[in-house]
Amino acid sequence: MPRLSHGRGALALLALILLLGAPSGAGEAPTDDTEVERFLRKGKIVSIEPIGTGVTRPKRVTLELDGVTLRAAFKNVDSRIDRAVLQDGTVQLAFTDSFHNERAAYLLARKLGIRMVPVTVVRSIGADRGALTIWVEDAITQKAFREKGVEPDESLAFQRDLMAVFDALIHNDDRNTGNQLITPDNRLHLIDHSRSFRNAGVLPEHFLTGRYRLTRELFESIEQLDGDEVKKLLRRHLNGKQIKALMARRDQVVTKLQVDLQNHGEEALFTDWTHLH
Numbered sequence: 001m002p003r004l005s006h007g008r009g010a011l012a013l014l015a016l017i018l019l020l021g022a023p024s025g026a027g028e029a030p031t032d033d034t035e036v037e038r039f040l041r042k043g044k045i046v047s048i049e050p051i052g053t054g055v056t057r058p059k060r061v062t063l064e065l066d067g068v069t070l071r072a073a074f075k076n077v078d079s080r081i082d083r084a085v086l087q088d089g090t091v092q093l094a095f096t097d098s099f100h101n102e103r104a105a106y107l108l109a110r111k112l113g114i115r116m117v118p119v120t121v122v123r124s125i126g127a128d129r130g131a132l133t134i135w136v137e138d139a140i141t142q143k144a145f146r147e148k149g150v151e152p153d154e155s156l157a158f159q160r161d162l163m164a165v166f167d168a169l170i171h172n173d174d175r176n177t178g179n180q181l182i183t184p185d186n187r188l189h190l191i192d193h194s195r196s197f198r199n200a201g202v203l204p205e206h207f208l209t210g211r212y213r214l215t216r217e218l219f220e221s222i223e224q225l226d227g228d229e230v231k232k233l234l235r236r237h238l239n240g241k242q243i244k245a246l247m248a249r250r251d252q253v254v255t256k257l258q259v260d261l262q263n264h265g266e267e268a269l270f271t272d273w274t275h276l277h
């Protein structure tokens, strides 16, 4: 065979590989929050499959819109129990495990300028109403990350500090290693907030005794969080008691950080890594 046709064959093969490997659809994947929300709300459901892990049995959904195909996680759990006995036997009062908390966590994160929580909307799929969260592609869980034995770099450590502050605010005691996703760019993504937003207005001891770095911008947006605005933002997802408890925790987070500032100084507390929010 002449060399030229060899080249053409190789080119054709390369084109075929690129075509098969490329994400299906000709359009561009949405990037900003409003566009991603629109995608999640309007996208045609192409397929639904069990994720295979997790207690609340979320599902992985493939959606298509304007020639773009993306995946999302769908969670329809919605229980509010006054006195819950969990699988490990512990008793929890005013326990909620609800898709509403997923949307509330996303909205609150964005209100504070935190981008680590993936875009989440509430949507009905068939008869099921639930939270639809954009899939974090190419991610591994913190569990898998730890098993690889790689030392987390400074940026990851910082993002964990932000996570701890956010979890204190939303009262998330379910931040297990499956609920922290890490992408190859060393970004931490926070998922699974369905058990957050309990009525407890007190912060856990481990948070109060820990030390966290954050940015001045984040500190100020926590400090300036306005009760009425929060109510307006979250009232479709949280009840009055949950919002009251959230604002009480906010006050305590601010007090704790102010004490740390006084004792250790701004240098020890603040970085300018707003790009890592």
Ligand SMILES: Nc1ncnc2c1ncn2[C@@H]1O[C@H](COP(=O)(O)OP(=O)(O)O)[C@@H](O)[C@H]1O
Pocket (backbone or CB within 6 Å): 051, 053, 054, 055, 056, 057, 058, 072, 073, 075, 118, 133, 134, 135, 136, 137, 139, 141, 178, 179, 181, 191, 192, 194
């Ligand atoms: N948006 C997402 N992007 C990527 N992986 C996800 C996403 N949502 C869930 N997963 C995967 O599915 C697992 C179970 O989902 P999760 O929301 O944590 O459910 P559960 O409440 O049952 O723990 C997660 O640990 C993660 O591996």
Ligand SMILES: [Mg+2]
Pocket (backbone or CB within 6 Å): 054, 055, 178, 179, 192
């Ligand atoms: Mg989970």
